Amino acid sequence: MDDLPINKIQISGTTLTSLLHRLFSSPGDIHGLLFGHVSFSTTTPLSDDLTSATSSSGPTLTATITNFLSIPSHFPLPLHQNDNSTLLLGWFSGRRKTPLRPSLNDSQTTLSLTSSSSYHFTPQDSPCPLSLPPSLFLLLTTPFQEQLIHTHEYKCYQYRVSSVTFEPRSLDIVNIGPSFRSNYGSFSPISPFPTMACDLRGPNAMVEDEKIESLVGIKRGLKDQKELDLCAEGFEIGRLGKLMGSDASNYTAELESLYDKMLVKLDSLARLVEKSSAKVLEQENHNMKLRSKVAGLE
Structure with missing residues (x-):
C-alpha cells in the first residue's frame, strides 16, 4: 500500500x-x-x-x-x-x-x-x-x-x-x-457607472452648429451627474474623466479617495444589515413566544 x-x-x-x-x-x-x-x-x-x-x-x-x-x-x-x-x-x-x-x-x-x-x-x-x-x-x-x-x-x-x-x-x-x-486569459471589468460624456467642449466659432450640440451635451451631463452622485458622491464628471484612460496613473490620490468613499458606504451597509438581522432575530423570538402562548404551552 x-x-x-x-x-x-x-x-x-x-x-x-x-x-x-x-x-x-x-x-x-x-x-x-x-x-x-x-x-x-x-x-x-x-x-x-x-x-x-x-x-x-x-x-x-x-x-x-x-x-x-x-x-x-x-x-x-x-x-x-x-x-x-x-x-x-x-x-x-x-x-x-x-x-x-x-x-x-x-x-x-x-x-x-x-x-x-x-x-x-x-x-x-x-x-x-x-x-x-x-x-x-x-x-x-x-x-x-x-x-x-x-x-x-x-x-x-x-x-x-x-x-x-x-x-x-x-x-x-x-x-x-x-x-x-x-486561470482567465482576459478580463473586462463591468462598471455600474452610467455612460456619459466626459469631455464638455465649449462653443466653436468656426462651426455654429456645435453651439446646439454643446447645450445638449451640458444638459446630458447634468442628468448624468445626478446618476453619478448615486454611485460616487462628490466626483463630478470632469474629475471622474481624469481617472480614465492613459492619464489615470497620475491621479492615484483621486482613485484612493474614490475607493475610501466606497469602503465607507460598504461599511455603513454592513452595519445596517447587522442591525436588521438583529431585529429579524428579535421578531422571530417574539413570534415564537406568541405561538407558544396561543398553543397553550406557556
Whole structure:
C-alpha cells in the first residue's frame, strides 16, 4: 500500500457552500463522505544553478472534491465500494462549538476507513500501479460564542498511515480568491457607472452648429451627474474623466479617495444589515413566544 502525500486539495465554491449550508441548517452535528478524483502529474523543478548537475523530478497528487454525502452524526457512515465514475476520497465531520482539531474518535474512524483495501483507488494518469487509501478528513466547526452573522471555520487534513497522524493540508477553493485569477486569459471589468460624456467642449466659432450640440451635451451631463452622485458622491464628471484612460496613473490620490468613499458606504451597509438581522432575530423570538402562548404551552 502506497502512502504518498497529497500535494494539493481543491473544492469548488458551490460544493463548499452547500456543505456549510447543510451544517448550519441541520439541527445537530453531521458527518459524511467526500467524493471526487485524484490526478497524478510529474513536475520537474527548473533551476538556474549551474552547480547542480541534475534536477530531481517527483510525483504531484492533486485531489479534487466534487460532491459529498451527509447524514446526522449519530448514524454510521454509509460506506460503499469505489466505482469508475466517483472515488471515495475521505470523510468530513461538522460539529458546533468545538476546537478545530481532530479528536480521538476522528482518528479511529479514519483509521478504519483507510485500513480497508476495498476502498483504495488508483489516481488518474498514474504511470505505475498505485493504491491510495481515502485519507482526506475535512473538519467544520462554528465559533464558541453566539454571533448575529453566521461564521464558519474549516480545516483539511490528510491521514498518514505510516505515521498514524493527521497532517494539515491547504484547501484551495476553485473560482474564489486571487489565486485563481490567472486561470482567465482576459478580463473586462463591468462598471455600474452610467455612460456619459466626459469631455464638455465649449462653443466653436468656426462651426455654429456645435453651439446646439454643446447645450445638449451640458444638459446630458447634468442628468448624468445626478446618476453619478448615486454611485460616487462628490466626483463630478470632469474629475471622474481624469481617472480614465492613459492619464489615470497620475491621479492615484483621486482613485484612493474614490475607493475610501466606497469602503465607507460598504461599511455603513454592513452595519445596517447587522442591525436588521438583529431585529429579524428579535421578531422571530417574539413570534415564537406568541405561538407558544396561543398553543397553550406557556
